[in-house]
Amino acid sequence: MNVQNEQLNTDWLKAIRENLGDSVSIKNVGIVGGGSINDARKVETSHGTFFAKINEEKEYPGMFEAEARGLDFLLEHSDFQIPKPIGTGVSDEIQWILMEYIDHASKKPDFWEKFGVKLAKMHRSTHEKFGFESDNYIGNLPQYNSYKTTWAEFFAENRIAPQLKMAKDQGYASDQMVKLLEKVISRSDKYFPVEPPAAIHGDLWTGNFATNKMGEATIFDPSAYFGHREMDIAMSKLFGGFDAKFYDAYNEEYPLEKGWEERLQIADLYPLLAHLNIFGGTYAYQIMTLLRKHV
The missing domain is CATH 3.30.200.20 (Phosphorylase Kinase; domain 1)
Structure with a gap:
């Protein structure tokens, strides 16, 4: 440059x-x-x-x-x-x-427990609707945040539908993928427990947190909005790197509804589709495997 x-x-x-x-x-x-x-x-x-x-x-x-x-x-x-x-x-x-600029240091022994508790407390911060004051980005793709009353509507219209359209336009979505994702859109009210909107990071993977000089977690590079908190949990698990102590501490502070680990597969559709649209067809197999199993 x-x-x-x-x-x-x-x-x-x-x-x-x-x-x-x-x-x-x-x-x-x-x-x-x-x-x-x-x-x-x-x-x-x-x-x-x-x-x-x-x-x-x-x-x-x-x-x-x-x-x-x-x-x-x-x-x-x-x-x-x-x-x-x-x-x-x-x-x-x-x-x-x-x-x-945040200076970095080694993790404290209770790093993961404190990280989980702080995220849980952040997720308790709420809003009357799902969305954000403006659109932003997920990676280098536009992320649409117009306010919706229900998570099902938001997930279908602001998350899956735009990514599906982009995948179709770029030739990354097979006919079967389109059919299955359209089912996800039509059944979006079946997949997640009804919960209030939560303040979420929106792109919480290992590349977007670090250890500050106090040995605790700092988070950055947000794709923030008020969404379903399981989106953050799903993203944290998608590429690994988060210790089991993180999830234990989170669930002690703000327990996830029963069956959350299975539901995360549906939440994963959004970041996986974004990766498909950014990096190309290498993610198509993973998306189809998920869809065949859960849709």
Whole structure:
């Protein structure tokens, strides 16, 4: 990416000054690896260290503004340490988000128990409807969050139907996959227990949490909204990496309804379809296996 560092630095300094009300200078900007969608930078200043993500302005419009709203959502509804957004903007056709930098350390012995309890408490934060104030992203795909009264309606219309349409348009969905997913849409009221909307992270896999300097969990890169809490639980299990102590502690704090482990397979359809639409047909077999078993 052709980045105009001088203009970025100027705009980052302006954001820090506006947000923190202090004079500041940049000492160093270093490249941070690991991101598959955006480039990342560690911005060291006289006022402390910050974390930035950048991408071309034309790619994924509004992504960083949506991320900032998601981080604010997590700050409002959870006890996790969340990187506070400092600012977003566009500099010479490069869009960016700047946020607090969180130092990392080793996990405390009770890391997983505290993680589970904090997530359970976050999920108790509720709203009158399912959805969010604006649309955002799941990975690099648009995520639709128009408010719905029931989870069944939200899951069908805002989660499965858009991903199915995208898979059909790209030629990734076989006729049988289409037929089975249409059944999921028509029967969406059969799959999940009726619960109040929960403040959820929306993309809670191992790449989106870390250990802060206190040895506890910090979460970031949200695809946040008020949804069914089993969506977060399903995502945490889909690619592994969460200790059994996490689920035990969660269930002690806010027990999941009986049969939750089986139901997670239906919740998995959304992230799996998103992965199919991002990465291609390699996920089709996994989706079809799930559908044949549960639909």
